[in-house]
Amino acid sequence: MGRLQVRLLAIPLALALLGTACGKSRDAAPATTPVPGTAVTTPVSSGDGAAPTTAAPPELPMFGDAPWPCGKAATPNTDSGSEPGVTQDAISIASGDDAGYVGSPGLNHEITDAMKAMVSKCNDLGGINGRQITLNYFDAKIFDVATAMQGVCDGNNFFLVGEGWAFDSQQEEARLKCPMPAVPTYSVSAAFAHGKLMYDAIPNPSDEMSAGFFEQMATLFPDAVKHVATLVAGFSATQESRDKVLAVAPAFGWGFVDAKLEYNAAGEADWTPFVKQIKDSGATMVYWSGTCLPHLQLFAQTAKANGLDLPIITDANHYATECAAVNTDGSMNNVYVRLTSVPFEEASTNKATQDFIDLLKENGGDVALLGTQTASSFLLWATASQACGAELTRACVLANLAKTTSWTGHGLHAEDNPGQNHPSSCNAVLKIEGTGYKRVTPTKPGTFECKPEWVARVTGSPALIAAKLDANRISQQFSGG
Numbered sequence: 001m002g003r004l005q006v007r008l009l010a011i012p013l014a015l016a017l018l019g020t021a022c023g024k025s026r027d028a029a030p031a032t033t034p035v036p037g038t039a040v041t042t043p044v045s046s047g048d049g050a051a052p053t054t055a056a057p058p059e060l061p062m063f064g065d066a067p068w069p070c071g072k073a074a075t076p077n078t079d080s081g082s083e084p085g086v087t088q089d090a091i092s093i094a095s096g097d098d099a100g101y102v103g104s105p106g107l108n109h110e111i112t113d114a115m116k117a118m119v120s121k122c123n124d125l126g127g128i129n130g131r132q133i134t135l136n137y138f139d140a141k142i143f144d145v146a147t148a149m150q151g152v153c154d155g156n157n158f159f160l161v162g163e164g165w166a167f168d169s170q171q172e173e174a175r176l177k178c179p180m181p182a183v184p185t186y187s188v189s190a191a192f193a194h195g196k197l198m199y200d201a202i203p204n205p206s207d208e209m210s211a212g213f214f215e216q217m218a219t220l221f222p223d224a225v226k227h228v229a230t231l232v233a234g235f236s237a238t239q240e241s242r243d244k245v246l247a248v249a250p251a252f253g254w255g256f257v258d259a260k261l262e263y264n265a266a267g268e269a270d271w272t273p274f275v276k277q278i279k280d281s282g283a284t285m286v287y288w289s290g291t292c293l294p295h296l297q298l299f300a301q302t303a304k305a306n307g308l309d310l311p312i313i314t315d316a317n318h319y320a321t322e323c324a325a326v327n328t329d330g331s332m333n334n335v336y337v338r339l340t341s342v343p344f345e346e347a348s349t350n351k352a353t354q355d356f357i358d359l360l361k362e363n364g365g366d367v368a369l370l371g372t373q374t375a376s377s378f379l380l381w382a383t384a385s386q387a388c389g390a391e392l393t394r395a396c397v398l399a400n401l402a403k404t405t406s407w408t409g410h411g412l413h414a415e416d417n418p419g420q421n422h423p424s425s426c427n428a429v430l431k432i433e434g435t436g437y438k439r440v441t442p443t444k445p446g447t448f449e450c451k452p453e454w455v456a457r458v459t460g461s462p463a464l465i466a467a468k469l470d471a472n473r474i475s476q477q478f479s480g481g
Helices: 109-124 145-154 168-177 212-220 236-252 272-281 294-306 321-325 344-349 351-362 367-387 394-402 460-468
Strands: 004-006 039-041 090-097 132-139 159-161 208-209 228-233 256-263 285-289 313-314 337-338 426-433 437-439 445-448 455-457
Touching: 039 321, 090 145, 109 351, 109 367, 132 145, 132 321, 145 168, 159 367, 168 437, 208 236, 212 236, 212 337, 212 426, 212 437, 212 445, 228 236, 228 272, 236 256, 236 285, 236 455, 236 460, 256 272, 272 294, 285 351, 294 321, 344 351, 351 367, 367 394
Parallel strands: 090 132, 090 159, 228 256, 228 285, 285 313, 313 337
Antiparallel strands: 004 132, 039 445, 208 455, 337 426, 426 437, 426 445
């Protein structure tokens, strides 16, 4: 597969640890936890391992609640040129999405929109200690992940930053052989979510889950949660999401009926059989994992036409303007979405969200929740890189990432712990109402409800077993361990 190399300032915008002694200790609880049972504003933390940042000298440009980790070099850089992708005045990094997938052209292009905008702004500010960033783009097209990763490995890249590939388990053999460190937009497979040389700005480990959604929904629907059907796309990512729900939700009062259904990932010609099975099972709620358009919309329309009216519970990827915009018939009015990021509708209450929106609009990119995750990933990598100073090495960046135990993406999302691979203990619930989204709980804009016990343990899932975690919760699936 060919490689598209671009200098970000010159193009139109269209669209782990290497020998460090500290290792990846991922067994400790999150470094900080909010007061149990309280609704709190988005935590304020610079996420660099230091004390929370609440202000900066006015001469430092800010993104959200912390300064941009970009600027000119205070002293000349001392890079020897021996580190892959790094010279005294330049850094090459790789990223990518699945936009070339023929089944859904442009899939997840918002990742690349956000990366281009973040890199362009960082370069305008001076780069990483004066080093200008070159971004190399790789399109995995859903099924060409191994080819894309081999291109990353062969392309003299310093890091893989902000990429999002749906079948990321298929990259791991090549990535670890490189080896290529990564700070992705998201992780899907257990092998990558617990991978060596990888730190996720919004962790998605397979042995833990941010479970506040289950308690919040049990409070809203105490009877309905006792009889839940599951309907997920028939591929590994959605199956693993379902397995985690089945493992964790019962501790919060959920019960499941026999209707544990899977639909064709490419869609169904007729959703009526699924509606009938759910009705016959006596379910009073549905957990859905998949895509909004067209699949959830078609299922919801079929359910409405057949008299099935019950809450549908789903994940953050269903918070998207285009998803709610098609709900002109109200068939998706019972769709509830869990979220750990500040909704765009509440940007006036949160500087980081407004800064992200402004930056994407300035660069001609599409504003999407997925892009905020990308922005958080870029800021995490850039913060860890900037702290290395005059000599930039992978080992230094990875050591800094491992120390980052409190991170909010400069206020884009609730606090989590990338250094130790723990998800957030905070959550908010939105629902689709008409052609928009309405906050359900907590009701105050820009806030989340947080409890430390909402980081729940997951055991025994097929994906987790296959990942072969060691004592530090690092996957050995592709390491011969």
